Amino acid sequence: MSEADTASEAAPIRLWLIDASAYIFRAYHALPPLTRKSDGLPVGAVQGYCNMLWKLLKDMKGADGPTHLAAIFDHSEKTFRNDLYDQYKAHRPPAPEDLVPQFPLVREATAAFGVHCVELAGYEADDLIATYACKVRDMGGECVIVSSDKDLMQLIGPSVVMWDPMKDRRLAEEAVMEKFGVTPDKMIDLQALIGDSVDNVPGAPGIGPKTAATLLDEYGDLDTLLERAGEIKQPKRRETLIAFRDQILLSRELVKLSCDAPAPEPIADFAMRDPDPAVLSAFLETMEFRSLQKRVGDGKLAGHEGSAFAPSRPAAPLTAPVISPRYAPQAVSEDVEKQIFDHEAYRCIQTLEELDAFLARATEAGVVGFDTETDALSATHAGLCGVSLAIGPNDACYIPLTHELEPLAGSGGLDFGGEADAREPLTQLDKPTVLARVKSILEDPSVLKVMQNGKYDQAVMARRGIRVAPTDDTMLISYVLEGGLHGHGMDELSRLHLGHDPIPFKSVCGTGKSQKSFKHVELKPATQYAAEDADVTLRLWRILKPRLAAEGLATVYETLERPLPAVLADMESEGIRVDPDRLRRLSSEFGLKMVELEAKAHEMAGRPFGISSPKQIGELLFGEMNLPGGKKTASGQWETGAATLETLAETHELPRAILDWRQLSKLKGTYTDALVAAMDEATDRVHTSYQLAAATTGRLASSDPNLQNIPIRTETGRQIRQAFIARPGSVLISADYSQIELRLLAHIGDIPELKRAFKAGIDIHTATASEMFGVPVDQMDPETRRRAKAINFGIVYGISAFGLSNQLGIDQSEAGAYIKTYFERFPGIRAYMDATRAEVKQAGFVSTVFGRRIHIPAIHSKSGAERQFGERAAINAPIQGAAADIIRRAMIRMPDALQAAGLSEVKMLLQVHDELVFECPEALAETAIPVIRRVMEGAAEPAVALSVPLVVEAKAAKNWDEAH
Incomplete structure (x- = not known):
């Protein structure tokens, strides 16, 4: 049964269609710029749009209100009209820079208010x-188009009217006649003649x-006018119509709206519904629209059957809003997590026809899981x-590009074919051709790429x-939601969710x-493995992404996580230059010194032993020499x-020699070699790799090679840093x-004494020593300051x-x-620690001032030692x-x-x-x-407005050590 047949059996449909794209620009230009206080995100157009939408929803209540409602968006600038005329909209300026990030938020707002969103690639909203x-x-129903755009007036007729929400005015046939002097059925011909400078x-x-x-009016319609153009008495008009006949006919095709565009979703899905109060509240809270949130309340309006949004049929549950309804995850009711994986359904793309068809479907979907397969771990x-x-x-595919037949046994890797190789050759598309095609979707701003x-x-x-954007990252979404768990x-994540x-x-x-x-x-196995990765990633996104808004963590993800991978990828790609000759010399020097230390250790022990063997060292120190403090491990x-x-080295030389040998061995193996x-x-550049979700506190980790743990205070560590150099003509800036962390402790713990010292620019360790021990700042001795420094840095780690x-x-x-005196002098620190302990015991997590949650599962451990560790971690984590x-x-x-x-040549490394x-x-x-x-x-x-100043020390030099 068709949609029309179904509708004919029910009450007539009253469909209201919001020209959402026009709403956006009207809201943007009607209001002054506005930014979100928490992070400076432009939100003026979003706020104006929300206010206009809410007013419309209230105004349309009552018996004559809609039974169905949808907001229609432009999908992208390129449409079928560009194929007709490549200059169509060519002179239209790009959207204002501060409006661009608001487009997806407006779509999110629409979904939050319970209004269905519709858009389609290749077609304008008007179509x-x-x-x-x-x-x-x-279908015998009625349609109200919420817009004042003249391009839509051609649709006005007995069952179709327009509503100008700004002038609170109904636009029917008489309004068109009054404004343009023609009836709506002649608006296409009129626009074909007058053209449109904007488009x-x-x-x-x-x-x-x-x-x-x-x-x-004289000739009746455009075709008759052009056929009889030679009869026109005014020479200029006559010559224009004859000379520009083809241009006028082209213009008619450009302004004519298509009633035969594909309908992306059935009208039945547009049934009126109340906004989900939790979803709407979460969105308005995230956007920080406090006054609107108060006006909206629970999102319900008085109207027929108790609400202006009384649905004509049960409406589908609304998932929490995400970037855009076009990007919206499937409703939880679809049980994405329960759908079995069918590896045989995955496709290996081996023809351009298959590729183009899949890319077209992916573009229309608006969201695509994406993954790469490579032959090495280093990007x-x-x-x-x-x-x-x-x-x-x-519904996933793999596009092989550079697969090769594995070398035959005994071929030495040289013979991949010929008479000795009867294997079927690989069928793969041309790599440059594929990359050119996937570039269009990977860089398409209207298609979200979901990656892990x-x-x-x-x-x-x-x-x-290819600059892949926009993107979502399931690893980072999970990290924001459940970091530490x-x-x-x-x-x-696949096993878990x-x-x-x-x-x-x-x-x-x-x-x-x-x-x-x-x-x-x-x-075949490559396809099943690779396509599954993309499939799993997209399924995870559909489950995890809605939780960000529902749990109040969308801002954390959007401001701290989502933009960072692209920045880090550029840093990793740039790399940092090293001096290989210097590193080789250091390796040689470290090796010689290690030989000397090993000989010295053997001499002190009175016999040879494996200096790299913990077992032999333990037997020597505690079994033979009977040094104090020996403890055995579980093994x-x-x-x-x-x-x-270190403890033994305070009274014995041998442990110190072993420690020195270990230090040089680590530096040689981990760094110089x-x-x-x-x-x-x-x-001559090394390219580290950063891990974004490695530490629960948000700290980045570095690997392959690790450049974050090079000692800075030891002479050997400084020698290694000297090997990191700038390219000729450049310098490194540190x-x-x-x-x-001490400044943040002063702010988070609201410690007046520390705040005063930081604001006055006084050395914080000197100020702390003065406060604790009563020594005037100008009479501070180094030893007293050293003790205060040890407490300052140790206290936030629960020393x-x-x-x-x-x-x-x-x-x-x-x-x-000392510790007791410290807490007496700085009672705010004790209060902060007590409050944090209470918070983590109740919630299981602590939060930073920016909203990042850090879960501390150890706080609920049955082990007292683990619970104490959890408390110490909780105290330090927010800082x-x-x-x-x-x-x-x-x-x-x-x-x-x-x-x-103007410093684009300066690169962050x-x-x-x-x-x-x-x-x-x-x-x-x-x-x-x-x-x-x-x-x-x-x-x-x-x-966050910190109550203490942040201070950055920066210096330029030829190598990393000298830049400190």
Whole structure:
């Protein structure tokens, strides 16, 4: 039974269609600029749109109100009209920069108010409005178009009217006649003659609305007018109509709205419904529209049957809003997590026809899961084997690009074909052709690309000239929602949320020495593995993304996580230059020193032993030498960790020699040898990889190679940093936050004494020592300051009297007295700690001042020691987490700030906890440093107004060590 047949059996449909795109621009131009206080996001157009939409929803209540309602959006600028005339809308300026990020938010607002959203690639909103209006008219219903756009007036008729919400005026046939001098059925011909400068519709030069109306009134319609143009007495009009006949006919095709456009969704889905109060409230709260939130209340309006939104049939439940209804996850009722995986349904794309068809469907869907398959772990050097895309559950494909037949046994890797190889050749599309086609969808702003750990895929594609955007990352969404509760890798998330174990990598590539490159995997298993990755990712997104808004964490994701992968991918791609000769010399020097230390250790022990063997060291120190403090591990071996050896080294030389040997061994293996091995020989640059979801507090981690743990205070560590150099003609700039965690402690704990010291620019450790021990600042001795410094840095990590006594070399009772005095002098710190303990015990998590949640599962452990660890972690997490959030905000803003200052040649290379490292042309260093400092020192604003100043120390030099 057709939709029309179904409708004929029920009450007549009254469909209201909102010209949403016109609403957006009207709201933008009608109101002054407005930004969200928490993060500076432009929201003026969104607020104006919400106010207009809410007013409309109230005004349409009553018996004559709609039974069905939808908001119609323009999908993208390019439509079928551009194929007719490539200059169509060519002169229209781009949308204002501050309006662009508001487009998806307006769609989100529409969904939050319970209004259905519709858009379709290749068609303008006007065409969809025309199609639905014609459908309702043909079904015997009524349609009200909420707009005043003249382009829509051609649709007005007995069953179709327009409503101008700004003038509160109904527009029917008489209104068109009054304004243009023609009836609605002649509006197409009128517009074909007068053209449209805004849309670059050429029309007939020199013919305006009055002349066009006169001509149409005289000749009846455009075809008759053009056929009899030679009869026109006025020479100029006659010549124009004859000379520009083809242009006028083209203009008619451009202005004529299509009643036959595909209807993306059935009208039945537009049935009126109340907004979901929780969804609407969450959206308005996230947008910080407080006054509107009060006016809206629970989102219900008095009307017929108790509400203006009384549905004519049960409406589908509304999921929490996301970026855009076009990007909206499927409703939970569809049980995405319960749909089985059908690996046989995945497609291997091997023809251009298949590729174009899949890309067209993906573009129409508006959301696509995306993943890459490569032949290496390093995004900066990996070869691209293929890409996978997913549109829905089991609706996924793999596009192989560079797969090769695995070398035959005994061929030496040289013979891939010939008589000896009877295997069927691989069928793959041309790589440049595929990349050119997928580029269009991967860079399409109207199509959301969903990835898992997308930074890698973004970097891989960026090396091939493709900037993937916009994106969502399921790993980061999970990290925001449940950081600290579990890992955020795809396999773990799949098991947790989908109850599904993805195909293991080792099952397609093998393990150990027999492991093969992914490019040698046969196409069927490669397709099943790769397409499943994209499928799993999209399913996870549909489950996880709605929770951000529902749990009040959308702002955390949007401001701290979502923009960062693209920034980090650029940093990783840039890399940092090293001096390989210096590193090799250091490796040689460290090796010689290690030999000397090993010989010295053997001499002190009185016999040779394996200095790299913890077991032999334990047996020597505690079994033979009977040194005090020996403890055995669960495996029965003696404990010989650094803390144990440090304690022994206070009274014995042998443990100190072992510690020194270990330190040099670590520096040699982890840095001087590893950096040379990791270096790109063509550029002398190393490219680290950053992990965004590694630490629960939001801190980034670095690997392959790890550049975040190079010692800074030891001579050997400084020697390694000297090997990090700028390219010729450039310098490295190191910009480091000064004592940021103590400053945040002063703000978060509201510690007046610390605030005063930071605001006055007094050395905080001197100020603390003065407050604790009563020594005037100008008479402070180094030892007293050192003790205050140890307490300052240790207190936020829950340092104990035992730990402080070891660190300062004093009695435990004296250390305990210091801590007691500290809390007496700074009672706000004790109050902060007590409040945090209570918070984490009740909620299971703590939050940073920017809203990041850090879960502390240990707080509910049955083990007392684990609970105490959880308390210490909870006390530190809001401080360390806030510091991590601030430097993330700085990194996200930095590229645009440098670009705006004319410093595009300045490149951000490294992030090391509280420090950013840049490479800068030497002549620009003095200009760049103030910009870098301004961005970093103001990174907390406008989300948080800190009560203490952030201070950044920045310096330029030829190598990293000298830049400190």
